[in-house]
Amino acid sequence: MPNSKRPRVTLPLGASHAVLLTPATIMIVLFMIVPIVLAAYLSFTDWDGLTPNPQSVGWDNYTRLLHDADVGHAAIVTLIVTVVGTLACNAAGLGLALLLNRPGRLNTVLRAVVFYPYVIGPIIIGFLWSAILGANGAIAHVFSNAGHSPLPFLSDPTWAIGSIVAVVVWSQFGVNVVLYLAGLQTVPPALHEAARVDGAGRWQTFRSVTWPMLAPSVTVNLVLVLVGLLRVYEIVLALTGGGPAGRTNTFAFLILSESFRANHLGYGAAQAITLMVVIAALALGLTALRRRAEDAVTA
Amino acid sequence: MTKLLKALAALVMLVPGYLLVVNAFKSQDDITRSPFGIPFDRLSLDHLGAALSNPDFAITKAYVVTALFAVAVNVLSLAVSAPAAYVIARGTRLRHRTLLGLFLVGLFIPSQVLVIPVIYVLKYLGLMGTVTGFLLYETTLTLPVSMFLYVAYIKTLPRELDEAARVDGAGPIVTFWRVILPLMRPAVATAVVLHTIGVWTDFVNPQIILGPGSSLYTVTTSVYAAIGRYSTDFTVVYPNLLMAVAPVLVFFVLLQRNIVSGLTAGATKG
Incomplete structure (x- = not known):
């Protein structure tokens, strides 16, 4: 038989699938699902990290969380950073994408220029900006050399929150530019052509052609920034260290610093679970809300 | 204007x-x-030289350590996620969709917060403070994005390829290895770009899992250690930051196009 193949040992189909699926499944279960379940369990206990048998305390950790002034303050800071940051990143991202949505060498260079912070990473960005905005930093010296008193970018609580938002937007909106540019590529030029023939102006074309066609891009960008900003940690650590006096603690920052002050790990777990639930709920809620806008495009 | x-x-x-x-x-x-x-x-060049030769936090060693971590995470991530993505992408049953959902939940989990309960798991396994433990967790964090990209990509490959391989007597493992994996190059390139940047810029996980005790510093943790104490001595701050950033900027200039397309695919595929 010229066509004969050498005999092969083949596993039954189910076993082959199991071989292919198992390693990844074990990893995600062991390092994501189990830790989350564990944290959820610990959040209902008074575990201090030392005693072998954590005692159940019911919802105590969660009610304590509601009345904790530090948590409340961190939640407000996180809310401000997230809301303002998400809006600013998307406005700046879409705005610049519209300006850059034309082939050309200069536009390619500028696209690279706006998103290089992405490869530098938040901890380095935080240090760099603290060297610029700090009490002893570059801008302060420019002011004092000119005989003015320096602005309290990082030393006044309100200014410091503003600085965090500004640095976060500076470091993230380049990604939005790139994603909105990709979204703009999907708008068929024929539609713009048709709008122009119908005598629509620039704003009208944007309002009734570009914007609705961009709906899926807007969803992706909103969810991405939102999820990213709710967990802002490294920039805060390097820029303000949560200061002055804990006034710029974000929720993620609070959780990480609390958890290592030990002794109340159950409480730390309750904070962690709360943040995870909030992020998941907002991401899913926003996606569901945006589906209407997206359906309008495809309909 | x-x-x-x-x-x-x-x-x-x-x-x-x-x-x-x-x-x-x-x-x-x-x-x-x-x-x-x-x-x-x-x-x-004195201050750059001083940053380079700082005996406490040798930045050149940190380059090597971080680069090796990035390679290890990428290899491990591909090795576990591509086969699983193949089965899930070709599967039609509820359990395949459920499993994919399980991976995609990871996209919304803040790794900085997840790491705290992960410490207990690593301690239980005796892997806390070890390179193995760090690499396993760091790789797990790449799986949601990898699965997202790979499943979407494999779905674009015609099923006829699988059928032809089956007619030739190949089981799923051989089909994956000989037919599907070689075709996955573009998706793998995207994932590698994203994960390399992810590992290089990660600070929280190496800081917490490897810790100062392990004496293994990545670029970010060594910069943190170097600057932490001397944040007002700008002849320490700027050179250290520049040393940390220089390799990624070279990488960025060379691969700018791939990073842009990787980012776009990473956020919108599927």
């Missing part, structure tokens, strides 16, 4: 980078007296 806005955006983005580069070559005196100036006759 358009030109003005573009110029403004470029200025805002580039000034911090300019300060980072220029001040790495200046003395403390020159930095504070004129942060934006370039004193051409007094520029020196």
